[in-house]
Amino acid sequence: MIVPFEQVLFVSGVLFVLGLMGILIRRNILFVLMSIEVMMNSAALAFVAAGNRWGQPDGQIMFILILTLAASEASVGLALVLQIFRRFKTLDTDAASEMKG
């Protein structure tokens, strides 16, 4: 069964907003990272759907690009999480606000 394009876009938009909400609301940096992953995947979903809609392979190529991007982002992000935890002994993002003002 082929899911209509609009519905896929709708799901993608919902996922994106969910991720954004996660970033804005959660203070735990692990959850923030996961929310970023969700936002990326929503964008990837939109690409796949768009590629299918216009019969172009570009959407799938973009999907693979986003997949690698997400992988590298996760590794860098986790390294940062480790460093933040070592320095501040907490995972609260608001603790790392020394650059304010």
Next chain:
Amino acid sequence: MYDLLFLVFALPLAGFLILAFGRGRLGENGAAAVGVGSVGGAALVTAGLVAQFLGHPPDGGAYTQVLWDWMKVGGFTPHFALRLDGLSLTMLGVITGVGFMIHLFASWYMRGDDGYSRFFSYMNLFVASMVFLVLGDNLLFLYFGWEGVGLCSFLLIGFWYKDAANGSAARKAFIVTRVGDTFMAIGLFWLFRSLGTLDIQQVLQLAPQAFDSESGRQAVRGIALLLLGGAVGKSAQLPLQTWLPDAMAGPTPVSALIHAATMVTAGVYLIARTHVLFELAPDVQHLVGVVGAVTLLLAGFTALVQTDIKRVLAYSTMSQIGYMFLALGAGAWSAAIFHLMTHAFFKALLFLSAGAVILACHHEQDIRKMGGLRKTLPLAFWCFVVGGGALAAVPYITAGFYSKDEILWQAYAGGHMDLFLAGLFGALLTSIYTTRLILVVFFGEEKTHAHAGHGVSYWLPLAVLLVLSTFVGGLIHPPLEGVLPAAPGEGGGAAQLGIEALSGSVAIGGILVTALVYFTRPRALLALAQAPAAQAVRRFWFSAFGFDWLYDRLLVRPFFWLVRVCSGDLFDQAIGTIPELLRHANVLSTRTQTGRMRWYAASFAAGAVLIVAAVMFRG
């Protein structure tokens, strides 16, 4: 060999860049190696050039090395070119040769100073600018080098910037010479308007025809006057001479290199370089001589009563440059350059040995607190005797005699009796103050305990300059034929011998009288010196004829008053609102930097939504 000419300029510049970007990472020995080595390399190249120039002179007596076109503005395309002829070769020899000796001495003198590599980077930049000044074949380059040496002079006078007095001395030197530089710049603009070029050779060729009308004579008179304004500023002649004594705030090797041997003689070089313009304006040329004569007398009287060892030497420099100006005014171009060269030798020697004395006496510069240093500092003593002898022009055995006598003879032979008499009287003053300085510092009772220096970088420069200050320096004959016109009295014969005998006996007489007064101390003379009138004259001379006082009342205070009056006016307030607004905007934008990542992400998202909405509703 000639195509290595650019190295003379490029090596010190490279030394400056290495030291400036090395920023103290090189250590003292590294900095000394780079700073002294680069100037030494330039001196070696110069020595090779001299050998080639004397052996196989280039066609037409000059070699031009075009490096590239500097700029293209309409029909005005100055080449980036270096030109070597007899005059610039002489100057190169002085700058790199004496400069190398002074650098070597400085590597000893400055040891242990915080800014060791900074010192050498400035010194290298100075040498590069000065070489550029004398090699440029275009007045534009000359001006570029002219400003470059002015900058280095400013940086080095204020080298010990933690003392506010040094900073204000540096500013004074910069501002006073800037007055002269402005005159010179206007003169160059005028010259370009009249001739359409600033290429020195073209200027010298075109000038006689171009200025051959009544209005042309007026123009060339104005141009020559303006160039003279630039020269008196740089060379510390009346009326812009006040900066030179204060410039002694810099380290002593700086005084030796910049404020005695090279930079202050740039004015002499400029006038000799553009001699055709001055010959076309004879009254301005005579004015050059008069300026020199008045300055040499004024500085001579002032040097008689100074108590700071470096200030005595500073005023003597001023008066010796006065001699060079006198020679230029009398049309004795070669004699002026010859005196420039010998003066560089013996004045560098005097300043370096003064530096040795100052360091040996633990940074004491007051000659009244010295005395009897003859036994503890024998090398410095002999340097002072030879250098002072050359300064006072002791006949036949010193370099200074040959050049100064040449000047006096040319002034006499050219019929400039006023200049000749002023020069002769100046020679008497010179021998008196020089003898006084040596007697006070090296004879009498010992007042401080001095520590003599040691090491090859201490005695070698002194020894070399010592030899050059004797008759050996007088034997060097600058190859100036064909570059500068012949003076009126070449090959004088019996009359010249008479002048030699006269000036020689004046010098020796001054020395003998001073020594006699010093050792016998006649009571009548001492009583006379204590009289109120004599004390008033002494104070007047000590203040260098009150020029600082006059300029302070005439220019500095009115300027500060004007600044104070203008500081709260409408324009000032209007301009003041701009930084006020910026400060408020700054406070506001600082508030947005909360340091909370979520807040940034939210504003990010809100911004994105706004942009997307704007795009959608617009289309």
